[in-house]
Amino acid sequence: MVEIWAGLVQATKLIIDLDTELLAIVFLSLKVSIAAVITAALIGIPLGAFLGMRPPVSVRWLEKLINTLMGLPPVVAGLVIYLLLSNKGPLGPMELLFTPMAMITAQTVLAIPIITGLTLVAVRDKHKEIKDTAVTLGASQQMVIWTIIREAKRAIMAAVVAGFGRVVAEVGAVMMVGGNIQGNTRVMTTAIVLETRKGNFQFALGLGIILLIIAFIINSLLYRIQGEVRNN
Amino acid sequence: MHLLLIHCCTEFKGRCVIINPFVYQLEDISKSYEGKKVLSVDKLDIEKGKIYGIIGPSGAGKSTLLRILNFLEPPSHGNLFFNGMTVTKAGKHVLDMRRKMTMVFQRPILFDTSVYNNVKYGLAARGYAKKDITKLTSNALDEVGLTEFTNRNARSLSGGEAQRIALARAMVLKPEVILLDEPTSNLDPANVAIVEKITKRLHEKQGTTVIMVTHNIFQAQRIAEEILFFFKGKLIERGSTDKIFNNPQDDRTGAFINGEMIY
Numbered sequence: 001m002v003e004i005w006a007g008l009v010q011a012t013k014l015i016i017d018l019d020t021e022l023l024a025i026v027f028l029s030l031k032v033s034i035a036a037v038i039t040a041a042l043i044g045i046p047l048g049a050f051l052g053m054r055p056p057v058s059v060r061w062l063e064k065l066i067n068t069l070m071g072l073p074p075v076v077a078g079l080v081i082y083l084l085l086s087n088k089g090p091l092g093p094m095e096l097l098f099t100p101m102a103m104i105t106a107q108t109v110l111a112i113p114i115i116t117g118l119t120l121v122a123v124r125d126k127h128k129e130i131k132d133t134a135v136t137l138g139a140s141q142q143m144v145i146w147t148i149i150r151e152a153k154r155a156i157m158a159a160v161v162a163g164f165g166r167v168v169a170e171v172g173a174v175m176m177v178g179g180n181i182q183g184n185t186r187v188m189t190t191a192i193v194l195e196t197r198k199g200n201f202q203f204a205l206g207l208g209i210i211l212l213i214i215a216f217i218i219n220s221l222l223y224r225i226q227g228e229v230r231n232n
Numbered sequence: 233m234h235l236l237l238i239h240c241c242t243e244f245k246g247r248c249v250i251i252n253p254f255v256y257q258l259e260d261i262s263k264s265y266e267g268k269k270v271l272s273v274d275k276l277d278i279e280k281g282k283i284y285g286i287i288g289p290s291g292a293g294k295s296t297l298l299r300i301l302n303f304l305e306p307p308s309h310g311n312l313f314f315n316g317m318t319v320t321k322a323g324k325h326v327l328d329m330r331r332k333m334t335m336v337f338q339r340p341i342l343f344d345t346s347v348y349n350n351v352k353y354g355l356a357a358r359g360y361a362k363k364d365i366t367k368l369t370s371n372a373l374d375e376v377g378l379t380e381f382t383n384r385n386a387r388s389l390s391g392g393e394a395q396r397i398a399l400a401r402a403m404v405l406k407p408e409v410i411l412l413d414e415p416t417s418n419l420d421p422a423n424v425a426i427v428e429k430i431t432k433r434l435h436e437k438q439g440t441t442v443i444m445v446t447h448n449i450f451q452a453q454r455i456a457e458e459i460l461f462f463f464k465g466k467l468i469e470r471g472s473t474d475k476i477f478n479n480p481q482d483d484r485t486g487a488f489i490n491g492e493m494i495y
Binding site: 134140150 | 330331343353
């Protein structure tokens with residue numbers, strides 16, 4: 001209890017002092033996770049929408065695979081990306097291992113199944129009822145597709161939030177492919193692991209609290225956007 | 233022959249043009265789901281500009297017929313003609329035909345946006361100019377008496393209001409045919425009366441062909457000029473509303489309209 005309290009005090013102090021190391025860690029965390037989620041959304045939303053509009057039977061196996069990958073352990077994703085990017089791997093010449101780009105790649109791989117799978121369910125839910133109505137009103141095929149996606153927008157937004165929640169909090173993949181290099185690839189979660197191992201619980205707790213606050217702020221922002229969408 | 237010509241002939245630029253008096257013609261149409269036949273119609277012609285009531289017990293194939301007429305589902309077998317033209321697979325030509333008709337469902341599905349955006353949807357799909365959209369949409373909302381809801385989110389409406397918006401969204405398109413699938417079965421009596429009034433007015437003002445499926449035989453009696461009675465996927469009897477209600481030829485029709493049919 002004393003340590004939690006001390007962690008809170010430390011976190012407040014670090015934020016107020018605008019500690020440069022802390023800011024760099026937080027900034028890199030956000031940069032990596034946001035870039036990964038945007039990339040994953042660009043792939044996952046169209047893919048999920050496409051699959052969600054197909055007859056469920058025809059995509060059954062793919063759907064099972066996506067659902068399995070939704071629970072992909074981050075260390076496994078990290079391992080695969082590590083092997084691909086390592087010197088002997090097929091992408092070795094690109095020299096991406098232990099760079100933020102490698103971390104973005106790993107987190108993108110983790111977020112794609114979540115965003116795809118949740119978009120698929122959201123779109124499938126809307127597909128049947130919306131399709132008939134749009135079609136009877138004379139919509140062209142493209143307009144029907146667009147209407148279904150628009151009707152599923154809130155659930156798709158929630159899929160993106162869920163994807164962000166997963167990657168910003170994961171540690172295994174970024175640790176393996178990023179290497180937790182100070183000032184270069186150290187993010188909040190890997191820093192928490194390191195500080196805890198060093199026995200520096202207050203700094204670790206402080207970072208944990210900042211991580212929670214950031215997640216809370218981003219979620220609130222997204223809910224607000226959803227509210228505005230609804231009012232228009 | 234002469235009579236038929238008079239019937240089918242109309243003046244166009246001083247010349248006599250043969251027109252097709254039928255909006256739909258069905259030949260040997262059937263529909264099966266998983267091997268089970270739910271609809272089987274040997275021959276059915278639907279005349280332009282009339283109000284039809286399709287009645288029959290549950291499972292009679294009424295809604296299936298409506299879905300086929302709206303090209304939402306292809307028939308398993310047979311030929312369907314719309315304005316004398318064959319309806320085949322999807323394509324631009326089918327989209328053009330479909331844009332001459334519209335459908336209102338039992339449970340209205342309104343899009344998660346403003347009432348205005350809902351009503352203008354079909355006009356936007358048809359590429360109307362913005363100022364025309366604004367004018368037509370506000371006229372349609374006025375017709376259904378819901379102008380004050382223009383900017384409200386459509387999902388916040390009650391069942392009756394939602395169905396009236398669904399009707400406005402359909403009638404703003406000035407369709408040749410409007411297909412109504414049990415449009416009032418979930419509504420309170422006041423809204424039932426409003427929906428019926430709007431439907432009749434649409435028919436009177438624009439000469440729209442109305443095809444209404446209903447469970448409610450009294451509604452069919454109030455609205456329809458002609459009744460089609462379906463039973464177990466087959467058209468049992470058709471005739472003027474007066475004839476069907478006062479002098480049905482088939483025992484099953486009589487039993488149904490007298491509420492004596494057990495099914």
